[in-house]
Amino acid sequence: MATFGRQSIAIAGMNIRSIPQRLWMSLSTVVAIALVVAVLLSFLAMANGFRKAQASAGAADIAILMRDGASSEINSVASRDQAALVGEMTGVARAGGKPLISAELFVIVDGTSRSNGLRGNLPLRGITPTGIALRHGIRITEGRVFQPGTNELVVGRAVVREFVGFEVGKTLRLGQSTWTVVGVFEDGGTVRESELWADAGVVQSAFDRQNFFQTIRVRLTSPAALPALKAAVAADPRVQLLAQSEADYFAEQAKASGGLIQALGWPLAIIMAIGALAGALNTMYSSVATRGTEIATLRAIGFGGFPTFVGTLAEALFLSVVGGLVGVVAASLIFQGFSAKTLSANFTQVIFTFQVTPGLCVTALILATVVGLIGGFFPAIRAARLPIVGMLGDQ
Secondary structure, three states: OHHHHHHHHHHHHHHHHOHHHHHHHHHHHHHHHHHHHHHHHHHHHHHHHHHHHHHOOOOOOEEEEEEOOOOOHHHOOEEHHHHHHHHOOOOEOEEOOEEOEEEEEEEEEEEEEOOOOOEEEEEEEEEOHHHHHHOOOOEEEEEOOOOOOOOEEEEEHHHHHHEEOOOOOOEEEEOOEEEEEEEEEEOOOOHHHHOEEEEHHHHHHHOOOOOEEOEEEEEEOOHHHHHHHHHHHHHOOOOOEEEEEHHHHHHHHHHHHHHHHHHHHHHHHHHHHHHHHHHHHHHHHHHHHHOHHHHHHHHHOOOOHHHHHHHHHHHHHHHHHHHHHHHHHHHHHHHOOOEEEEEOOOOOEEEEEOOOOHHHHHHHHHHHHHHHHHHHHHHHHHHHOOOHHHHHHOO
16 A cells, blocks of 8 residues: 555656646646636625625614515505504504604615626615614714605615716716715615615605605514514404514525525536546546656556556646636736626625635535546546556657
């Protein structure tokens, strides 16, 4: 066993040291694998960033109520009477004798992208001061909160970064009304930073939504109070809404859209990996052919066929790992923190940043290693089976 190990290490070392003799062919394999890894990692980082922007917006002690069957806020409807009934139910927290509840509108307006000048859908949320207070982590970084009863907006930081005309002090036309931006808020990079907020009553009037909302949010006395609220809602036929935790709602939204992004990325990466695999096979077969006499000589002086197989496979793995590391570094430098926009389940733009994590890098490197294993396996078999007499006789 010790002899086998020493022989394998010796052959692997010779193979790797001889790579400069096949520099351009080896380099093409490294570049091809690096591209595969970079493309896969870009999609994984995109999906990861989108999921984090969505999922981190939810809180376990906030319940969101929507129409039965609605998969997103834009498809839901709730009335003022339903909101009043929910406010009196078990599990709803109170402050100063009043329920901590927010009935909210969700309408779609237009914005102009800074990057390409195209129009994109943005969510305008009609909200109350209580609704702002229900959201953990909201911080006004510029200006102030809107005054109730006025055509004033506060906008998420991501909107200001990606769309034109939403800076503090700007006036703009949304729907049939003119609005003034009076503040910018942050929320730790969550999906909320893609929203515009204004007084719920003013939004109802401006968009002809009198007495109707999309969702109802309530603060629970504790996360454990959610089952009691669900039971109370189900028992009252006048409500006809479904309650779930805000954390569960956003997690489901993130799962659906993030999964779609990954479903697009993996097939593309695999197709590219097949191309890289062809390059790896060509490189390794060329390597074996170039070193045929050298391999036969090693076999003649006592090196076994299996150490030859292992040493040749090690060369392929070396090239694939180098390519994988190059791809990981390139993708991290290019995509980490890169800002992007995509459509959410509400058909509005969600602004988020790519998130390259160590776990995603490991996944991409595993793909590179698989390409190297397959690309080196058959050439390694050929190296192990080279006829000693024939190769030496040719010399």
